[in-house]
Amino acid sequence: MYKSRFGLIIGFQGCDLKFRDDVINNRTIFNPSNNNYDWLGSGMYFWENNKQRALSFSNELKDVKRGQSGKINNPAVLGAVIDLGYCLDLLDEEFIVMIKNSYLMLEQYYKPLNIQLPENKPIKNSTDLLLRNLDCAVIENLHKERIINNLRQFDSVRGAFFEGRSLYPNAGFNEKNHIQICVRNSNCIKGFFIPREESNSFIVP
Numbered sequence: 001m002y003k004s005r006f007g008l009i010i011g012f013q014g015c016d017l018k019f020r021d022d023v024i025n026n027r028t029i030f031n032p033s034n035n036n037y038d039w040l041g042s043g044m045y046f047w048e049n050n051k052q053r054a055l056s057f058s059n060e061l062k063d064v065k066r067g068q069s070g071k072i073n074n075p076a077v078l079g080a081v082i083d084l085g086y087c088l089d090l091l092d093e094e095f096i097v098m099i100k101n102s103y104l105m106l107e108q109y110y111k112p113l114n115i116q117l118p119e120n121k122p123i124k125n126s127t128d129l130l131l132r133n134l135d136c137a138v139i140e141n142l143h144k145e146r147i148i149n150n151l152r153q154f155d156s157v158r159g160a161f162f163e164g165r166s167l168y169p170n171a172g173f174n175e176k177n178h179i180q181i182c183v184r185n186s187n188c189i190k191g192f193f194i195p196r197e198e199s200n201s202f203i204v205p
Helices: 017-024 051-060 093-113 133-148
Strands: 009-016 044-048 075-082 085-089 156-161 178-183 189-193
Touching: 009 017, 009 051, 009 178, 017 075, 017 189, 044 051, 051 075, 085 093, 093 133
Parallel strands: 085 156
Antiparallel strands: 009 044, 009 075, 044 178, 075 189, 156 178
């Protein structure tokens, strides 16, 4: 009864300047990501209300060798107005239980086949689990089970991540903490925009 997320939120994606402008001007379509290591499964990814993190991410990926469509030459930020709709919110206990049960179910599938479950892994010298193959498989399994059982499909997935180095010794906060949004239903995106700079003539509400 209380699981639909009411109201609109702002999301930001770090991307190449040309891609941002092409999306804004309807010259290209924002396609979902379908990598088997995506943190929240397949969908269109945004940092929730976090423009600076999106820009930092696009700068981190500048000149990194990727597929031509994902290459970033000129870092930019694309803004989106999003209705989360029926959201698989991993900050909500009910959905956390669903994810745990999906893992146990996936474990039962793999065990008789003597196949190892996918793993979450770091990249190079990072201590963060940046390749989330296990999490992706668990979330996608939940989506598939809901299709099989004719249950309502999730429009989006939302998760909080604690990433990066501690801000200070024994801190409970990391330098890259963020909330990530994965939009599965493209109709949840009500519009795209180019983020503007604040005016010094007024306070920001």
